Each structure stands twice: as C-alpha cells, then as structure tokens.
Amino acid sequence: MTSLAIGNDIVDLAEPGAAGKARDRRFMDRVFTAEERACILGALSPALAVWKTWAAKETAYKIASKVRGKVVFAHRAFEVEPGAAGTAGGWGRVRFDGLDIRVRWETARDYVHCVGQLIQHRPGDAAASPHEPRPVHSAIVHHGQLLSGTLSAAERASVHSTPSARARLVARRLFERLGLQGVEVLRHWRERGWGPPVAAIGGEMLPGFDVSLSHDGRFVAAAVAGAAQGSGFLRRGRGDPITGVR
Amino acid sequence: MDHAAALGKVVAIIKPFAKNTQALEAATDATRIIEDLGVNSARLVDIILAFEDEFGISVDDESADKVHTVGDAVQMILQKTAAGG
Numbered sequence A: 001m002t003s004l005a006i007g008n009d010i011v012d013l014a015e016p017g018a019a020g021k022a023r024d025r026r027f028m029d030r031v032f033t034a035e036e037r038a039c040i041l042g043a044l045s046p047a048l049a050v051w052k053t054w055a056a057k058e059t060a061y062k063i064a065s066k067v068r069g070k071v072v073f074a075h076r077a078f079e080v081e082p083g084a085a086g087t088a089g090g091w092g093r094v095r096f097d098g099l100d101i102r103v104r105w106e107t108a109r110d111y112v113h114c115v116g117q118l119i120q121h122r123p124g125d126a127a128a129s130p131h132e133p134r135p136v137h138s139a140i141v142h143h144g145q146l147l148s149g150t151l152s153a154a155e156r157a158s159v160h161s162t163p164s165a166r167a168r169l170v171a172r173r174l175f176e177r178l179g180l181q182g183v184e185v186l187r188h189w190r191e192r193g194w195g196p197p198v199a200a201i202g203g204e205m206l207p208g209f210d211v212s213l214s215h216d217g218r219f220v221a222a223a224v225a226g227a228a229q230g231s232g233f234l235r236r237g238r239g240d241p242i243t244g245v246r
Numbered sequence B: 001m002d003h004a005a006a007l008g009k010v011v012a013i014i015k016p017f018a019k020n021t022q023a024l025e026a027a028t029d030a031t032r033i034i035e036d037l038g039v040n041s042a043r044l045v046d047i048i049l050a051f052e053d054e055f056g057i058s059v060d061d062e063s064a065d066k067v068h069t070v071g072d073a074v075q076m077i078l079q080k081t082a083a084g085g
Helices: A025-031 A034-041 A046-068 A162-177 B003-017 B021-025 B041-055 B061-065 B070-082
Strands: A006-012 A079-082 A089-096 A099-107 A111-120 A136-142 A183-189 A194-201 A210-216 A219-225 A234-236
Touching (some): A006 A046, A006 A219, A025 A046, A025 B041, A034 A046, A034 A079, A046 A089, A046 A099, A046 A111, A046 A194, A111 A136, A111 A219, A136 A162, A162 A183, A162 A194, A162 A210, A162 A219, A194 A210, B003 B021
Parallel strands (some): A006 A210, A136 A234
Antiparallel strands (some): A006 A111, A079 A089, A089 A099, A099 A111, A136 A219, A183 A194
C-alpha cells in the first residue's frame, strides 16, 4: 500500500521539437482535451502553457501508475485544471479516474518543472487513506553541474543513461536533506519494463516515503516526500546549492 | 509489407527524434525507443502520429501505450496494416 504518492516531470524547453507545439494541431488534439486546448491557446504564453499542461499529465501518470499498477497513458484522460497560475509557476490539479492530484509548477526561461501529490483516490486503490498534503522536496540540476556520489549495484541495475543515474543522485541528496543517509533509489522490473522508483535502505523498502525522478534534455529533477505531517504543500529548495538553475 | 520493410520504415521515422543515433543504426526489435534511443515522451507522441501518416493507420491510446520497443512498433504496424488500418 502506498502511504503517499508523488510525481514530478521536467521539460527542457530548448529540446528539438518543443517549440511551436501549440500550433501543432494533431499533437494538440491527441494530447489535450478541448478545455485544455482552449486554456492553452488563451494563455499569455501558449508555448509555455503547452508544456505546463503536458508536465502535469506526466506527473499525474507517474502517480496513477504507483497507485493502480499498469495504467494506459491516454493523455486526454488526465484532465488538467489550472489553478491560480502565475507567469512563473502556479498550482493546479489533475483528475484521472477517481484520482485527485495536486500539482505545482515552476517555470523558467528554459524549463518547466511540475511536482504533484495524490490527494484523493477511490476505495480499494493501493494507497493509504486520503490525507492532507505533505511537504514535497524537489530539485532541478543542469547537466553542466557536477554531482558527487556513487550508485549502488542495485540502483545501477535500472539505470539506462547518464541523466537516469544523475536523477538518482539528486534524489539521494534530497533524502539527505531530510536526515536520511544511505538511501537507495530502486526500480523493480515489472512484466514489460521498470516499475516506479522506490526508496530503500540496505535493500529494505523505506515505508512512508516516496520518490520521483525525471530528466529531459539538459535537466534532471527529483522529488521526495516523507510521511511526517507538514504545514505546507510543496516546499522548494530555493537557495540550496543542488537546485543549480534559477 | 514484410517485417524487414516495416522495420526499415520505423527506423527512418524515429531517426529525427532519436538522440542516440548509434543505437538506432544498430536497432533490433528489442531496442527500447525511450531508454536506448533517447527519445523523450513528447517526441514519442510525434512518432506515433508519423506512423499514422506513413502507414495510413489509426493508433488508439491503448495501442500506442504498448509501444516500448522498435519491435512493438513494427508488430503493431503490421497488424494494423493487415487489418486495413
């Protein structure tokens, strides 16, 4: 049972193909609902709104996969409702088949980052009772920034690229910020691919904590959350040296 | 269309979106599109749309979700073209 479920997604806005997507009719129709398309096209920056909405869907999909196991990623089924979105970020929610997921975005000139947390789910889902939002710690690291640390053999088993490895190191640093040393970020093989990342110490699952990894282009990102109650929703690491890009 | 012809077309379609061109040149059915070829998830949507255009097929979300490897794509395309799209 998942005691809490978080997700995150980063989009490098300089990646080839990222520009002009709001004008790509077929992409827009395939990925976004009519309401989402109207919201994107009516935004101050449709180019940014496309990727904020996309990142929210990806974030919610990662959470849904943790709670439900195998989920078909039908993008339009993850319905994004922007909240009080400002030009530099904002918050919103994503609804998917009985799941209610709160998301928060951080945007910059060259990236969009979304972090989300499961708030409500259906009875019978593999998740604990609905709970108040808990602090989620996240960080973004640019590819030019050095990250120290060595992954364990168990961690390396599911690493498929340098960014994939770096994202685990970012997550480890976030756990260290929570006072947890020696946390491994593991992914277990499912029927046809690697399952979601989980936190472990000494090969044992770390109950009450969750972790999410993401990378795109020049950026890697991670988010972690612990079971302890907190007063805020998403607490970012501003001023922390590992956040790197600001 | 046979398997080899479909594989060649699939590789050609993926090429503009793949970061790991070496892996693409050596692609087999087992090659993973995202992990091995460095295609990101948004570009995977573009690739699915390109499959629809190239092969005159319609790819629903459930079918698209099953495309993890080059071989998955080839198999889906062969099935859909044999069924008339």
